Amino acid sequence: MYRLLLMLLTFIIITTGIRAAPFSHCPSKAFLFQGKPVSSYGVNLVTGNYDLIEDNPGINANVNGVGFNETDRYLYGFNTTYFQLVRLGSDFQIQTLNLSGLPAQTTFYVGDVANHVYYLYRKNTGFYKVDLSPLDSDSNAQLTAELITAQAGVRLTDFAFHPKDKKLYGVDNSSGVLYQFNPDNGSTLAIGDTGETGTFGAVYFDVNGYFYLSRNQDGQIYRINLSALTENTSPAELAALDVAAIKFADGPSSNQNDGARCASAPLIDTDTESNIDFGDAPASYGTTLADNGARHLLDGETYLGLAAPDGDYDGYTGSDSDDSSLVNGQSYDDEDGVNFVTALETGLDAVVRVYAANNGVLNAWFDWNRDGDFNDENEQAFTDIRLTAGFNNLALRVPDNAIEGGSWSRFRFSQQTGLSYSGGSSSGEVEDHAINISRPDISYRHYPGESSWVTLAYEDKWPQTDDYDMNDVVFRYRTTEVIREGRVIRIDISGKLQALGAEYHSGFAIQLPNIASSNVNPVTLRLLHNNIKQAYSGTNGADTYEILESGTSNAVIVVSQDLWQHASSICRYFRSEMGCNQPVTFDFQVSVPLITPVPLSEMPAPPYDPFIFGTPGLYHGDIFSYQPGRELEIHLADHPPTEKFNPGYFGLADDTSDAASGRYYRNANNLPWALEVVEQWQWPSERKTILQAYPQFRQFAESKGRSATSWFDSSQSDSQYLFH
Structure with a gap:
């Protein structure tokens, strides 16, 4: 006790x-x-x-x-x-x-x-x-x-x-x-x-x-x-205040x-050495602490360039005015992590080389409209990009509506994701860089037009004719060639998935005839799904694939390994059965930059060679003794396949392809398994053949396009067999 x-x-x-x-x-x-x-x-x-x-x-x-x-x-x-x-x-x-x-x-x-x-x-x-x-x-x-x-x-x-x-x-x-x-x-x-x-x-x-x-x-x-509050502030003055809560940091x-907290103390203790890095763009960009400027706690490991940044008590508002790092008593430029490899030209791609001292996350903004802030649409050029230690080459597209002249950019490197152009971060560095935006002498050539589309339609039962409803894969599709001094410097291709009337799973790709794969710049190659940029190695569930395929002489761009990954249907199929109309849910944009520009006279004719292929690892019909996957390709009539195709499939079932005579993907009556229609064409509904929906199509196909050339017009169709 x-x-x-x-x-x-x-x-x-x-x-x-x-x-x-x-x-x-x-x-x-x-x-x-x-x-x-x-x-x-x-x-x-x-x-x-x-x-x-x-x-x-x-x-x-x-x-x-x-x-x-x-x-x-x-x-x-x-x-x-x-x-x-x-x-x-x-x-x-x-x-x-x-x-x-x-x-x-x-x-x-x-x-x-x-x-x-x-x-x-x-x-x-x-x-x-x-x-x-x-x-x-x-x-x-x-x-x-x-x-x-x-x-x-x-x-x-x-x-x-x-x-x-x-x-x-x-x-x-x-x-x-x-x-x-x-x-x-x-x-x-x-x-x-x-x-x-x-x-x-x-x-x-x-x-x-x-x-x-x-x-x-x-x-x-x-x-x-x-x-602004004092002991004499009136209730009316209080009521007039803007009291919006602005994101300041992540705790x-x-x-x-x-x-x-001791409210009479400054946020940054000026009696001790500062361990915070601020930016140095002009004040309108939100640089100082009072303006909630971008700032990072120095951790000694996460920074851009060869020299670690120096600490600041506040943001400087002048070009490179905080470049005063001292190493062994010598002054070093600590804004050395970002280099612009190419010019920033409106409508074109640019390459930025960023040196990271360690692995981390990069976010960056560009004031494209030169209005003194980074708060406008499309001004964040890089979002949560993972950098590895050393040099990282990054590509960005300068918007067509960017305004010529001097402007500013902001690069924030941290261990945090989701940073804004302002506010605090618990690690890393911010570098602000002056930029110049120029307008190049370029022109565009569109197919079929700047705001119009062709329709691509595929029957995936090749080499069998089967139901021949030509709605297994349907795309709206157009191309744009970017031209400078009579040469094409970039090819842009867009598409919108319209229908998947198929039980089989197919991927979608585009071959560029006579454009060497080695002539495509992999740094600025871009593929967007629903406006979201895809990594250079695409993903399809647990599988990965190259957007620019290796092992082919011509450039082959893979848009998707499996189109069913991008569509969910209210019916058995996607937009091919009567009464099963629903919104389009998948579109893509691909930009193919050319290392050596190609003269207009040497360019392949659009739409180039868009094709579908078998999704790897999945069943694609009893005619194949195994899952054919990427070895199975279905192209537009008389377009040869890529090197990935298995030529042993030619001549099976209804196919009468003959490489020696340039005949591909036709049956004995010249009927193809893929179509390009130069308008926004309406496809047949499920299990209704194209010959029922468009009676003149047989004459067109059998004559190899010499007669019944308006077969696809709505006035020539039988609407009871069309999807609507």
């Missing part, structure tokens, strides 16, 4: 009798408190970086409603486990204080300190204050909570004192409305909608009057500009947060 009493006495002395040392100064970092026993974190609001300070506070308890007292430099909060007022010194150990006057067995989650007074708030319970001055002479002094008002109707999880107007501010979690609280009488004033909702368990002010919200659910830190998430 004696030992137990001694242990209890020792515990009481440790937690209540010994006065921990206060903080030596007003710290710049914000403090975050989470969990039970409460863990204390230091948070850099500028970058969102955070570090664990202490996870053993001496008591197995949670502490909330924490505020920093600038008078005695202690942190004060409420022990929600045992319903006690506590304080923490620089060692972050909990000291329990003597307090009376609060409702029994009631927890408070909202609190802050100003002028040596601790304020507590709980919705539907009350707004209280506690004079802390008795503690100046006796840390065991009796404190008394005084009710300011019982009218507490705003739902809060934290509030904080403004350093200038001496009022409290907090955000209603449900509505996102910012409220002002008068500490003298407890009155509240709704100021405006912040545009953000959630549990803002930790809120802070800085010395300039900016208000910071840390959201529990995702850790995102927002900033509201309340810097730690938790199901329970509380925060405190």
Whole structure:
């Protein structure tokens, strides 16, 4: 019994009798408190970086409603486990204080300190204050909570004192409305909608009057500009404020947060060496901290170029004005990670070479319309691009509507994804570079027209005729050749998948006759699916494939290994059965840049050679003794296959191909298995042959196109057999 009493006495002395040392100064970092026993974190609001300070506070308890007292430099909060007022010194150990006057067995989650007074708030319970001055002479002094008002109707999880107007501010979690609280009488004033909702368990002010919200659910830190407030600000002036919450940084998430900070401290401690890198574009691009400029915590590993960046106390707003890294006493250019290999010409591709000191993630923006910001559509050129250590060649397309002249770009390299052109990051570097946009002397040649389409239709039962409904794969399709000085420098091809009336799975590709595969620039080759850029090695479930196929003399561009991966049907098939119409869901754009431009006279005729092939690993008919996959190709009539095709398939079933005479993919009556129709043609419905839907087609095919040349016109069709 004696030992137990001694242990209890020792515990009481440790937690209540010994006065921990206060903080030596007003710290710049914000403090975050989470969990039970409460863990204390230091948070850099500028970058969102955070570090664990202490996870053993001496008591197995949670502490909330924490505020920093600038008078005695202690942190004060409420022990929600045992319903006690506590304080923490620089060692972050909990000291329990003597307090009376609060409702029994009631927890408070909202609190802050100003002028040596601790304020507590709980919705539907009350707004209280506690004079802390008795503690100046006796840390065991009796404190008394005084009710300011019982009218507490705003739902809060934290509030904080403004350093200038001496009022409290907090955000209603449900509505996102910012409220002002008068500490003298407890009155509240709704100021405006912040545009953000959630549990803002930790809120802070800085010395300039900016208000910071840390959201529990995702850790995102927002900033509201309340810097103009003074003690004389009127309610009307308050109501006129723009209180939109702007994303500022990414911090730690938790199901329970509380925060405190010395509001009179600057966000960046100017008494110590800065470890933050800012950009240096002109002020309109959001460069300084006041403008929420892009900034990164220097981690010594994640940066661009050969020289690590130097730390800044704020963003400079002039070209390369922060290039002052010192290595062994010498100045180095730390904006050396980005080099423009090619000019930035409207409508053309450009190559940027980026040197990464380590693996990381790159985001970059270009002010194409030269309006002084990066906030316009299509101005983010690179999104979460994974870089490897060393040189990385990246391609981008300069928009056709980019405006000629000088402008700016911003490159952000980090271990984080999802960065914006502004805000903080907990690692990496930002490089801003001046650019020049020029307009080249180029022209375009479109097929069939700039805003029109041809229709490609395929019967996938080759070499058998079978149902011959010619709707197994249907595409709208067009091509554009980019021409400079009488030579084609790039080929653009677009398509929209119209129908898949097939049980078999097929891929889609385009062969470019007489265009050598080695003449395609793989760096600037682009394939987009539904406007999303695909990696150079495409994906199809667990399989991977090359967009520019290797092993072929002519360039072959693979759009998809399996078109069924891009369509889901309300019926058995996609847009081929009567009454089964639905929106088109897949389109593609491919750009094929040529290393050596090709004279117009040597260009293959569009539509070049679009074809379908068997999806690897899947069944494609009993006529094949195994799964033919990429060896099976179906081309337009009299177009030879690629080297990937198995020539042993020629002559099977109904096929009468003869390579020696240039005859391909026709049956004995000259009927083909693929069609190009120079208009937006309507295809037959499922199991209705093209000969039923378009009676003149047989004459056209048998004559090899010499007669019945308007067979595809709607006036020549039998509409009962068409898909609609």
